[in-house]
Amino acid sequence: MSSQNFLQQTLIHRDEHFIVINKPAGLLSVPGKGDLTDCVINRLLAEEPNTLLIHRLDRDTSGILVFALNKAAQSHISKQFQNRQTDKQYHALVSGILTGEGSVDVPVNYDPARPPLHIADPTYHKPALTHWQAVEQFEIHNQPVTRVKLTPITGRSHQLRVHMQYLGHAIVGDELYASEADCKLMPRLCLHAEQLSFFHPVTGDTLNFFCPAPF
Known part of the structure; x- marks a missing residue:
């Protein structure tokens, strides 16, 4: 662009x-x-x-x-x-078959030995919480993937990417956290900030913005 x-x-x-x-x-x-x-x-x-x-x-x-x-x-x-006080929702494609919904409640910590990577670290003192919901399952180049909605409650660096990897379903196209095969399924990281709600800074009205994922 x-x-x-x-x-x-x-x-x-x-x-x-x-x-x-x-x-x-x-x-x-x-x-x-x-x-x-x-x-x-x-x-x-x-x-x-x-x-x-x-x-x-x-x-x-x-x-x-x-x-x-x-x-x-x-x-x-x-x-x-x-x-x-904001409401954020992301749209992602993840590797493999994921069904239902759930949460990942595991702290995410920077890995100084492998910058810029972060890791799921249960001993870290800052909490990280992500809710996930599977939407549909399909195939890309004969490989199973799942479309998911992700709602981060906290906002740690790389939180969604690390939490999906922690579940065993890394985000498709993720050069940092997905396998080489899953990384090659799409030409980009399949993670999109789809919805955001917050209060207008002057009127106090609740505002909701939506922008559909391009994948």
């Missing part, structure tokens, strides 16, 4: 307080180390200089991101994320 007219190409909602966009897969939310300057917020700042960061998605995850347009809105919405 071209950096020109990025906001127009990705915009879901805009008012005077915040913007909501559909982040493409493969693009950093914020600048990375070294010369990795091409990212969502820099593209937005080029078109809307008042853009302020609220939250992030992994580079290879697509979907809904909200950015503030003033300090008051940034503070208000950021606190909703911190206090778990």
Whole structure:
């Protein structure tokens, strides 16, 4: 996706307080180390200089991101994320056959020996909780996969990717946590931030945004 007219190409909602966009897969939310300057917020700042960061998605995850347009809105919405007052739902394809629904309640910790990997670590002191629900099962290149809805209650780095790997059903296309075979089933990480709800920073109204997964 071209950096020109990025906001127009990705915009879901805009008012005077915040913007909501559909982040493409493969693009950093914020600048990375070294010369990795091409990212969502820099593209937005080029078109809307008042853009302020609220939250992030992994580079290879697509979907809904909200950015503030003033300090008051940034503070208000950021606190909703911190206090778990937002409702987030992700859409994913995972390897193998998964049925029913359940939860993974296992802390996720950074693995300093294998950056940027994280691991499921029951001894770690920060909790991580994900609810999952299987939607349908089908095949890609004769390999079974399951479409799932994922609801993170906490927001740890790589949480959904690590929790699905912990279940034995890594996310398809995940170069960090899936097997080589499952990684090759799709040309991208099949993880998409599909739904986000939060309170309007001025009116207090409940807002719900939905952006269907492209896979």
